[in-house]
Amino acid sequence: MSANASKPLIETRNLVKKFGSFTALNGVSLKVYSGEVHALLGDNGAGKSTLIKILSGVFPPTSGEIAVEGEVVSFASPRNATEAGIGTVYQDLALNPLTSVTRNFFLGRELTRFKSPFGLLKMGEMHQIAMQEMKKIGITISDPEQAVGTMSGGQRQTLAIARAIYFGAKVLILDEPTSALGQKQQMEVLKTIRRVQKLGNIAIILITHNEIHARLIADRFTFLSLGEVIGEGTSKDLEGDDIKRLMAGGAKIGDLAKELAI
């Protein structure tokens, strides 16, 4: 747990998002602190992706506020959100499998010797930075010219996370980072997340359907159901049963059993 847990790095206040007459988020407030993993949990359709898209500038909220380090911000585009220090790693990772680790790491932000986009690339320096940044959070790449398509799923996740951090993410949003991976690679990604957590200056929002992963790694939980927060707390506040129940949208196991009785 971080020492500066008193002031959230990012906070949402009463966010509402309507799509036409449908309310996808109905007053969502949450606080995310640096050095913490904040698990955002909830069933399909709960509003997790909608919330993330608002935080990452994909679309604006209908009402409500976002504050970064206490300052209210509004994003006209994903670029604005990135500039404010919000780095989102989407499930598809936005990587090009055919080009090298280093090329993917810099992607459009290459270091050049001259100020033109066609200036000579400082390839050696770029290789070094890419390798060093990935090593900080857990993977050692022997060949930075290796095509990303030849990396494991876990390594790719780490590359995308290292890239977001290097380019200034203070808030790292991870959308189901383990869902498409096998057991071993899932653990690799959890270790990466733990290393970022330990850096201490980054706030992580982790969206997952995996209760075990959430319990293993999260410091704080917010449970969404049909656009509303139905529970929240720290890992100390919540018992395993609470987590299970809240993940199922707040239903009691007995009620679910009844529902099954056809």
Ligand SMILES: Nc1ncnc2c1ncn2[C@@H]1O[C@H](COP(=O)(O)OP(=O)(O)OP(=O)(O)O)[C@@H](O)[C@H]1O
């Ligand atoms: N662009 C849109 N237009 C209309 N309705 C939308 C739009 N985006 C999301 N919704 C609706 O908002 C609700 C919340 O969707 P959202 O994708 O945020 O859920 P989620 O929690 O991410 O679910 P999942 O776990 O399946 O990814 C859903 O009922 C969805 O159909």
Ligand SMILES: [Mg+2]
């Ligand atoms: Mg979603």
